[in-house]
Amino acid sequence: MREAKVIYSVRTCVPLPPSREPLPLNFANSQALFRRAAEVIPGGIYGHTTPAATLPGATPYYAVEGFGCRYRDLDGNTFIDFLCGYGPMLLGYHHPEVEDAATAARARGAAFNHPTPLMVELAEALVARIDFADWAVFAKNGADLTSWTVMVAREYTGRPKILKIRGAYHGTHAWCTLGHGGLIPEDRAHIHDFPFNDVAALETLFALHRGRIAGLILTPFHHPAFADSELPSPAFVAACNRLCREHGTLQILDDVRCGFRLSTGGSHSVYGYTPDLSIYCKAIANGHPLSAAVGRAALKPAASRVFLTGSYWNDPAPMAAALATLAVIERDNIPARLAALGERFVTGFLALGEKHGVPLRASGPPAMPYVRVADDPSFIRTQQLCAAAVAEGVFLHPHHNWFISAAHTEADIDEALQRLDTAFLNLSLSS
Amino acid sequence: MREAKVIYSVRTCVPLPPSREPLPLNFANSQALFRRAAEVIPGGIYGHTTPAATLPGATPYYAVEGFGCRYRDLDGNTFIDFLCGYGPMLLGYHHPEVEDAATAARARGAAFNHPTPLMVELAEALVARIDFADWAVFAKNGADLTSWTVMVAREYTGRPKILKIRGAYHGTHAWCTLGHGGLIPEDRAHIHDFPFNDVAALETLFALHRGRIAGLILTPFHHPAFADSELPSPAFVAACNRLCREHGTLQILDDVRCGFRLSTGGSHSVYGYTPDLSIYCKAIANGHPLSAAVGRAALKPAASRVFLTGSYWNDPAPMAAALATLAVIERDNIPARLAALGERFVTGFLALGEKHGVPLRASGPPAMPYVRVADDPSFIRTQQLCAAAVAEGVFLHPHHNWFISAAHTEADIDEALQRLDTAFLNLSLSS
Numbered sequence: 111m112r113e114a115k116v117i118y119s120v121r122t123c124v125p126l127p128p129s130r131e132p133l134p135l136n137f138a139n140s141q142a143l144f145r146r147a148a149e150v151i152p153g154g155i156y157g158h159t160t161p162a163a164t165l166p167g168a169t170p171y172y173a174v175e176g177f178g179c180r181y182r183d184l185d186g187n188t189f190i191d192f193l194c195g196y197g198p199m200l201l202g203y204h205h206p207e208v209e210d211a212a213t214a215a216r217a218r219g220a221a222f223n224h225p226t227p228l229m230v231e232l233a234e235a236l237v238a239r240i241d242f243a244d245w246a247v248f249a250k251n252g253a254d255l256t257s258w259t260v261m262v263a264r265e266y267t268g269r270p271k272i273l274k275i276r277g278a279y280h281g282t283h284a285w286c287t288l289g290h291g292g293l294i295p296e297d298r299a300h301i302h303d304f305p306f307n308d309v310a311a312l313e314t315l316f317a318l319h320r321g322r323i324a325g326l327i328l329t330p331f332h333h334p335a336f337a338d339s340e341l342p343s344p345a346f347v348a349a350c351n352r353l354c355r356e357h358g359t360l361q362i363l364d365d366v367r368c369g370f371r372l373s374t375g376g377s378h379s380v381y382g383y384t385p386d387l388s389i390y391c392k393a394i395a396n397g398h399p400l401s402a403a404v405g406r407a408a409l410k411p412a413a414s415r416v417f418l419t420g421s422y423w424n425d426p427a428p429m430a431a432a433l434a435t436l437a438v439i440e441r442d443n444i445p446a447r448l449a450a451l452g453e454r455f456v457t458g459f460l461a462l463g464e465k466h467g468v469p470l471r472a473s474g475p476p477a478m479p480y481v482r483v484a485d486d487p488s489f490i491r492t493q494q495l496c497a498a499a500v501a502e503g504v505f506l507h508p509h510h511n512w513f514i515s516a517a518h519t520e521a522d523i524d525e526a527l528q529r530l531d532t533a534f535l536n537l538s539l540s541s
Numbered sequence: 542m543r544e545a546k547v548i549y550s551v552r553t554c555v556p557l558p559p560s561r562e563p564l565p566l567n568f569a570n571s572q573a574l575f576r577r578a579a580e581v582i583p584g585g586i587y588g589h590t591t592p593a594a595t596l597p598g599a600t601p602y603y604a605v606e607g608f609g610c611r612y613r614d615l616d617g618n619t620f621i622d623f624l625c626g627y628g629p630m631l632l633g634y635h636h637p638e639v640e641d642a643a644t645a646a647r648a649r650g651a652a653f654n655h656p657t658p659l660m661v662e663l664a665e666a667l668v669a670r671i672d673f674a675d676w677a678v679f680a681k682n683g684a685d686l687t688s689w690t691v692m693v694a695r696e697y698t699g700r701p702k703i704l705k706i707r708g709a710y711h712g713t714h715a716w717c718t719l720g721h722g723g724l725i726p727e728d729r730a731h732i733h734d735f736p737f738n739d740v741a742a743l744e745t746l747f748a749l750h751r752g753r754i755a756g757l758i759l760t761p762f763h764h765p766a767f768a769d770s771e772l773p774s775p776a777f778v779a780a781c782n783r784l785c786r787e788h789g790t791l792q793i794l795d796d797v798r799c800g801f802r803l804s805t806g807g808s809h810s811v812y813g814y815t816p817d818l819s820i821y822c823k824a825i826a827n828g829h830p831l832s833a834a835v836g837r838a839a840l841k842p843a844a845s846r847v848f849l850t851g852s853y854w855n856d857p858a859p860m861a862a863a864l865a866t867l868a869v870i871e872r873d874n875i876p877a878r879l880a881a882l883g884e885r886f887v888t889g890f891l892a893l894g895e896k897h898g899v900p901l902r903a904s905g906p907p908a909m910p911y912v913r914v915a916d917d918p919s920f921i922r923t924q925q926l927c928a929a930a931v932a933e934g935v936f937l938h939p940h941h942n943w944f945i946s947a948a949h950t951e952a953d954i955d956e957a958l959q960r961l962d963t964a965f966l967n968l969s970l971s972s
Contacts, residue, residue, distance in 0.1 A: 143661055150664040150676050152841045157850025159655050172658055173855075176650030184658060195652035198852055203650040213644070219607030219634040221626035221828035223936065224590050227603055227615060230574055233581040245581050250681040250830055251851045261715060261723025270725045282848050283714070284692060289848025292692025294701045296727040366852070392852050397652035399681055399830050399853035410583045417713050417720025419588025420682045421629055421797070421823050422830035424604075505654065 135501055139184040140171035157282075158196055163335075164507055168497035176203025178517040181505075189505040190526045192455075194513035197367050197392035201438055202517025208396045208434045215430035221422050228429040235436050236404050240376045242385060243404035247413065249423055252366035252391035253281025255403040256327065258418050259387045260285065262405070263325030263360040266412035271323045273315055273359075276303040277334045280327060280364050306332035306340055309349040316353045326354055327362040328385075330377035331474065336489065336509045338482070339474030342381050351384045360409070366391040366401070371448055371477045371513070374440050376404075380475075398431035444516045445477065451523055452476030452514045458527040466534035468495070480511040483539065491539045498533035566932055570615040571602035588713075589627055594766075595938055599928035607634030609948040612936075620936040621957045623886075625944035628798050628823035632869055633948025639827045639865045646861035652853050659860040666867050667835050671807045673816060674835035678844065680854055683797035683822035684712025686834040687758065689849050690818045691716065693836070694756030694791040697843035702754045704746055704790075707734040708765045711758060711795050737763035737771055740780040747784045757785055758793040759816075761808035762905065767920065767940045769913070770905030778813045785815075791840070797822040797832070802879055802908050802944070805871050807835075811906075829862035875947045876908065882954055883907030883945045889958040897965035899926070911942040914970065922970045929964035 144161065148154035154171075155161060161171050170183030179202055182188045191199070201208060215228065233246040249255050260272055272285070280286040284297035302319065304311040316323065328350060332340040354361040363385035368377040370393045378385050386409060391401035399422075405413060438444065453476040460481070463470035469484040483491040489508055496508040504526045506512060575592065579585035585602075586592060592602050601614030610633055613619045622630070632639060646659065664677040680686050691703055703716070711717040715728035733750065735742040747754060759781060763771040785792040794816035799808040801824045809816050817840060822832035830853075836844060869875065884907040891912070894901035900915040914922040920939055927939040935957045937943060 143658055147661040147664065150668045151661070152676055152678060152845035155656055155660075156678060156845065157848065157854065159850070159855060171655055173653035173655045174649060174657060176653060181650065181653060183655070191654065193654045195654055195855075196852065198652035204648065209647070213647075216640070216644075217635065218605060219612065219828075221629040222604035222607060222612060223622065223624045223626055223938075224602055224604045224614070225586055226605060227574055229586075230578040230581070233578070237581045245583055247583060247587060250853070251685065253851065254682065257714065258723075263723075264725060265723035270727075282850055283688065287848050289846075291843070291846035291848065292689075292694075292696040294695060294731065296701075296730045299727045300725065397650075397853070397856070399856060401852075412722070414583035414587065415720075415722035417588065417718050417722065419590070419713055420684065421627065421832075422681070422828070423588065424590060424626075425828070425830060507654075 135187045136185050137167070137170055143184060144171045163509065165493055165497050165500070169500050178202040179515050179522050187503070189500070189503050190522055190529070191505050192512040192514070192526070193505055193507050193510070194515050195397060196510070197513055198397040199513070199515050200370065200393035200444065201396045201435060202515050205396055205517070207438055208398070208431050211434035212398055212427040212431040216427040218426065220425045220427060222424055225424045226426040226429070228426045228433065229424065232429045232432055235433060236402060239374060239436065239440070240388065240404050241379065242406060243388070244407035245410050245413070246402050246404045247418060248429070249401045249418070250399050250420055251281065252364070252389060252401050253283050254420065255389045255401050256280040256286065256364055256366070257283045258416060259362045259389060259403055260325060260327065261416045262387065262409060262413050263362060265416050266360060266409055267324040267358065269322050269324040270300040271319050272301050273312070273323060273326045274301060274303050275306045275328060275332060277337070278306070278329050278332065278364070279334070307343050307346045309345055312349055312353060316357055320357065323357055323359045325360045325362050326350060327364055328383065329364050330368045330372065330381055330383070333367060333474065333478070333511045338471065339478070339480050339511050341475070344382070347382045351382070360386040362386065363388040365389060368478065369393060370436070370439050371445060372475055373445050374443065394435060395428045395432040396435045398428035400428035400432050442516065447516055448477035448514045449475070451518050451520070452479050454520065455479065455514065455523045455526065456481060458523070459530065462527065462530055462534055466537070468534065468537070468539065474511050477514050478511050479514070482508070494539055495533070495537060498537045499530055501536070502529040502533045504529050504533070566618045567616050568598070568601055574615060575602045594940065596924055596928050596931070600931050609633040610946050610953050618934070620931070620934050621953055621960070622936050623943040623945070623957070624936055624938050624941070625946050626828060627941070628944055629828040630944070630946050631801065631824035631875065632827045632866060633946050636827055636948070638869060639829070639862050642865035643829055643858040643862040647858040649857065651856045651858060653855055656855045657857040657860070659857045659864065660855065663860045663863055666864060667833060670805060670867065670871070671819065671835050672810065673837060674819070675838035676841050676844070677833050677835045678849060679860070680832045680849065681830050681851055682712065683795070683820060683832050684714050685851065686820040686832050687711040687717065687795055687797070688714045689847060690793045690820060690834055691756060691758065692847045693818065693840060693844050694793060696847050697791060697840055698755040698789065700753050700755040701731040702750050703732050704743070704754060704757045705732060705734050706737045706759060706763060708768070709737070709760050709763065709795070710765070738774050738777045740776055743780055743784060747788055751788065754788055754790045756791045756793050757781060758795055759814065760795050761799045761803065761812055761814070764798060764905065764909070764942045769902065770909070770911050770942050772906070773812050775813070782813070782815045791817040793817065794819040796820060799909065800824060801867070801870050802876060803906055804876050805874065825866060826859045826863040827866045829859035831859035831863050873947065878947055879908035879945045880906070882949050882951070883910050885951065886910065886945065886954045886957065887912060889954070890961065893958065893961055893965055897968070899965065899968070899970065905942050908945050909942050910945070913939070925970055926964070926968060929968045930961055932967070933960040933964045935960050935964070
């Protein structure tokens with residue numbers, strides 16, 4: 111495959127796989143390996159990538175390689191990817207500048223007894239880019255730091271309670287998981303949730319727990335699974351800012367999924383939030399394992415009192431990858447590019463729905479769009495549409511927002527739309 | 542530096558740095574960067590690698606590269622490393638077989654929408670190696686999985702309570718952190734601790750909370766900071782096994798620090814524990830970020846009901862690194878090699894103490910030894926001894942157990958002892 115014709119720009123100088131696979135797609139290898147996996151792994155595949163969350167039988171279960179905006183599965187099928195690893199893949203699989211930086215760092219060693227200078231450089235880079243940030247810390251998972259910022263808020267305020275958006279995902283720790291297994295009542299004794307954009311519900315919680323609320327944790331917009339995305343209303347953002355200020359409650363922005371896709375300097379500025387703490391992950395190092403939290407100067411002493419560490423957290427390679435990723439984001443104004451590409455994709459997608467008589471509903475910002483069949487409460491028709499798209503080599507998730515990457519070109523978007531045109535032709539929706 | 546004479550075996554075919562630095566060591570660059578870091582990072586360096594935990598002023602604060610069993614700091618000082626990144630560095634920095642495997646995997650992409658086949662291969666490799674294991678799951682940090690196994694124990698038993706060894710480290714999550722910041726009482730409402738090796742205390746807890754204890758979480762031996770390591774007494778191990786069996790309590794072995802250093806198949810077999818769940822991390826992928834939990838078949842349904850996932854957990858490179866690491870561990874019987882090297886080091890170290898009239902006390906298994914000045918309750922003399930060792934280019938931690946790596950040769954151990962001989966000569970201990 112490495113001998114395939116190189117048609118990418120220097121930005122993504124890796125070979126493209128063949129642009130068309132014969133239909134029908136075959137998932138026999140994926141399915142056979144999944145059966146083997148089920149012997150030695152609970153559920154075969156667990157977590158957000160479980161086939162049960164997409165379309166069992168109609169999607170690949172195992173990936174083997176990715177180039178730019180495309181990936182290949184275990185059966186040799188290739189897909190234009192609109193899920194992007196659920197977010198980490200911002201600049202494309204195997205982005206040369208990022209990989210070169212990570213490889214050079216890795217070649218000098220990993221997981222030392224001390225940090226490397228890259229940790230300081232990266233903290234400085236985040237403080238320089240994120241307007242409210244005075245300091246940064248690093249970990250491996252988003253949840254490492256959503257949980258830690260909750261503890262920092264409790265340490266700073268001396269209060270126990272945390273308000274969160276109902277159904278918002280902040281990781282799989284007991285205080286916030288969307289799963290049901292293994293919980294005890296004490297895990298959420300001081301966690302209170304409210305519907306997104308519901309100013310009255312938020313005001314009620316602040317009144318009810320006056321003087322007891324350490325933090326309000328938010329996502330920039332609401333991106334639940336099995337539902338449309340919702341952008342925040344200006345009134346909701348204003349209420350969040352005002353109530354936090356009035357009650358001495360810290361505003362924590364979980365920017366894990368959106369960070370650096372909507373803005374070069376954190377997503378709070380897009381919608382007008384005034385966070386005290388923000389968490390980044392996913393896109394920050396284009397797939398290398400790293401998360402970061404940033405905060406205001408006033409919180410630095412409290413932050414230094416909440417013990418935070420992990421075995422691999424000094425590993426320089428992901429930090430080198432993050433520095434390279436942040437440089438590309440800024441140099442190429444990646445968020446603007448994603449917005450334009452996403453706009454082109456969503457507009458074209460909606461036009462195809464109209465052409466084929468399938469009413470569609472789009473939600474979310476164009477860089478992280480989600481399109482589903484309108485009037486489809488069970489998601490069955492949306493699943494059928496996504497299965498038809500996958501069969502044409504376009505990977506779409508029926509229940510989770512999508513992601514545009516900077517490795518998608520206008521030509522890739524147009525090719526995807528052309529394939530979707532065929533998908534609509536092949537589609538027979540349940541009535 | 543890359544042109545330095547290559548004197549390593551094929552197992553560690555990387556160049557050694559010069560074997561001797563002029564004294565006194567200079568940490569000016571480390572200290573200047575630390576001051577810069579303190580502007581943008583709470584505490585400058587946080588977590589277990591904070592200079593405050595070792596010897597401020599007498600040790601490096603920043604590493605820049607590692608080869609085999611040695612690393613170089615930001616001031617150009619090199620050290621024979623007996624901390625090994627606090628555990629991940631099992632086969633030496635930049636081990637060629639591990640790095641080649643990881644690089645090959647990384648070149649095919651990372652953080653896909655699906656796992657890669659490596660996940661299945663790795664689960665099968667663990668199940669094949671660990672006698673009681675019927676299944677495996679993977680994450681990034683040890684704490685991801687100590688916390689998850691606690692939830693699995695609660696899910697399986699329907700009980701809330703967890704017993705743990707007093708002072709044992711299982712991560713920085715609120716239920717188990719050894720820090721004090723940001724905690725609320727509910728975090729530990731059902732966590733009860735007991736002194737290591739104290740059978741009576743353990744029996745009392747089991748009697749007091751009869752029918753309410755989901756799990757007993759253990760480390761193979763007790764390796765607290767600021768204390769000697771303690772090996773488990775046969776009576777303690779027997780009591781753990783018997784009480785768990787009698788009370789239907791799951792035995793969880795936190796093998797994060799010890800795993801694959803004491804045995805090729807998990808440390809439970811070394812001491813006779815009968816775990817239901819074990820967690821591995823650190824050494825499993827020679828520094829690539831990966832953790833794993835394994836469990837018995839009966840727990841598989843409960844395990845599949847406790848949601849577990851993370852943004853980078855499908856990343857194939859660390860799984861490829863783990864497969865390569867496990868293969869080397871088995872092929873070269875690494876635990877036996879570490880035990881022999883550790884024995885040589887500790888025996889030589891104690892002899893030096895005798896020679897120089899400094900009574901020493903060694904504890905822990907030879908592969909993970911800890912040697913301190915005897916009768917030193919404040920650790921001041923142990924700190925002076927470690928500072929003298931560091932000044933001679935031997936990195937020792939005054940308050941944390943040490944690690945031998947497979948990249949240490951007998952010659953490296955002997956060189957370290959020779960340097961320690963000089964360190965003892967230069968040592969003037971507080972009275």
